[in-house]
Amino acid sequence: NSKVIQTPRYLVKGQGQKAKMRCIPEKGHPVVFWYQQNKNNEFKFLINFQNQEVLQQIDMTEKRFSAECPSNSPCSLEIQSSEAGDSALYLCASSPTGYYAEQFFGPGTRLTVL
Amino acid sequence: GDQVEQSPSALSLHEGTGSALRCNFTTTMRAVQWFQQNSRGSLINLFYLASGTKENGRLKSTFNSKESYSTLHIRDAQLEDSGTYFCAAEDSGGSNYKLTFGKGTLLTVTP
Numbered sequence A: 001n002s003k004v005i006q007t008p009r010y011l012v013k014g015q016g017q018k019a020k021m022r023c024i025p026e027k028g029h030p031v032v033f034w035y036q037q038n039k040n041n042e043f044k045f046l047i048n049f050q051n052q053e054v055l056q057q058i059d060m061t062e063k064r065f066s067a068e069c070p071s072n073s074p075c076s077l078e079i080q081s082s083e084a085g086d087s088a089l090y091l092c093a094s095s096p097t098g099y100y101a102e103q104f105f106g107p108g109t110r111l112t113v114l
Numbered sequence B: 001g002d003q004v005e006q007s008p009s010a011l012s013l014h015e016g017t018g019s020a021l022r023c024n025f026t027t028t029m030r031a032v033q034w035f036q037q038n039s040r041g042s043l044i045n046l047f048y049l050a051s052g053t054k055e056n057g058r059l060k061s062t063f064n065s066k067e068s069y070s071t072l073h074i075r076d077a078q079l080e081d082s083g084t085y086f087c088a089a090e091d092s093g094g095s096n097y098k099l100t101f102g103k104g105t106l107l108t109v110t111p
Helices: A059-064
Strands: A005-007 A010-013 A019-024 A031-037 A043-050 A053-057 A065-068 A075-079 A088-095 A109-113 B004-007 B010-014 B019-025 B029-037 B043-049 B052-056 B059-064 B069-074 B083-091 B099-101 B105-110
Touching: A005 A088, A010 A019, A019 A088, A019 A109, A043 A059, A043 A065, A043 A075, A043 B099, A053 A065, A059 A065, A075 A088, B004 B083, B010 B019, B019 B083, B029 B059, B029 B069, B043 B052, B043 B059, B043 B069, B069 B083
Parallel strands: A010 A109, B010 B105
Antiparallel strands: A005 A019, A019 A075, A031 A043, A031 A088, A043 A053, A065 A075, A088 A109, B004 B019, B019 B069, B029 B043, B029 B083, B052 B059, B059 B069, B083 B099, B083 B105
16 A cells, blocks of 8 residues: 555653654655644644645644655654653655645554653 | 544444444545554555545445535445544645544444
């Protein structure tokens, strides 16, 4: 189904530590999304990119996360100072265009903040 | 309130039977996707629809943007169909293409 690669699959951090996860989108997909899924199955859009440019990010992402999609390197999402409430499944998706385009998801990085 | 209301939240089916899941939208959506999330957390794409009906094996999905709903029909349920099903839609007024997800339907198929 999907060819989006995410690493690591599991990440355990202490509060205040940095947590970094990576995503390789499907080949030929210039649009990349990051979503957070919490234990209540609530999905939150975090940020998206078209090639290397940020299209939109929510307030939380702007303040506490750093994210990039450099050319010829994996995309990354990093929480600067982890909080217990950041424990969640972080999903990366890619699509061939942004508009009217199916999104394909990676297997996710499950972050646990102790 | 939630833009995407998914029902039921849980569903139990015996093998060989069928049922329907539904998502209602409170704003106009331009496209909808349906996913199955397996026990490992992977989201498997089932359907992408901008309108109309699509069918794939024992699954069929419809999206009516005018009446703001989408359905996923499962027939002849099998044990491997168990999992959590999500609908997710792209807001037609949005400019950043993000998906808004429903809260999921936990499907359990029993022998």
